[in-house]
Amino acid sequence: MTEHVDEGAAGETSGQPLYGATWGQAIVRFFKKYARFKGYASRSESWWAIASIFGTHLAIAVMAAVLIIVFFRDDVVVVNSEGPGGVLLFPGPSGVILGASLVLQMLVFVVAVVPALSLTWRRLHDAGLPGPMVFLWFVPLAGWFVLVVFHVLPSQPEQRRPEWDDPRDAVPRTSRSPDS
Structure with a gap:
């Protein structure tokens, strides 16, 4: 007997994990459960949200790079410093594009940081781990690697x-699978 969470209109903010969540369901839950640190999140909820955040950052960076390379490549200046290599300078329009892309990157970060922390907290609960382990996020490289393993x-x-458990979800909305 497999139990499934009934995801009706009210179920979108259920404290129960949504196993097999689609991209749309995962993104809706990501933002609707903006700062809910109680409850659980499935792997699919977690990975769709992570992929979306990563994809958004990547799209912004690629668009900025393409714009600079295609339209303003002659605008980029390499200043040689002492020793090997140099410093890239982006004067004029290329600097504006780079600055705008960095502002957009920061905006995406600000919008996503709290929901990402709460989602990771709930994902840790679903994996049987205490939520405060999310603070491994602040340990560069090693902490990030450990959290990726925990997400899996x-x-x-x-x-x-x-x-x-999320107190707003005191009575779980479940239904039996057709095979029971």
């Missing part, structure tokens, strides 16, 4: 703790 871990419903 399977769900561990048997390791859930009552204090992790």
Whole structure:
């Protein structure tokens, strides 16, 4: 007997994980559960959101690079410093494009940082780990690698703790699968 969360209109903010979430469902839950640190998040919810954030940052960077390379490549100046290499300067329009892309990158970060932290917190709960392990995010490289590994871990419903449950979801909305 497999139980599935009934994701009706009210279920979009359910504290239960949505296993097999589509991209659209994951993004809706990512923003609707903006700062909810209680409850659980499935791997699909987590990976769709992470891929979307990464893809947005990548798209902004690629668009800026293409614009600079195609239209303003002669505007980029390499200033030789002592020793090997040099410093790239972006005067004129290329500097404006670069600056605008950095502002957009920062805006995406500001909009996504709290929901990403809460999503990771809930994903850790779903994997049977305490949410405060999200602070490994602040340990460069090693912490990020550990969190990626934690995001890959399977769900561990048997390791859930009552204090992790979302009080707004006191009665889980579940339905039996057709095969039961």
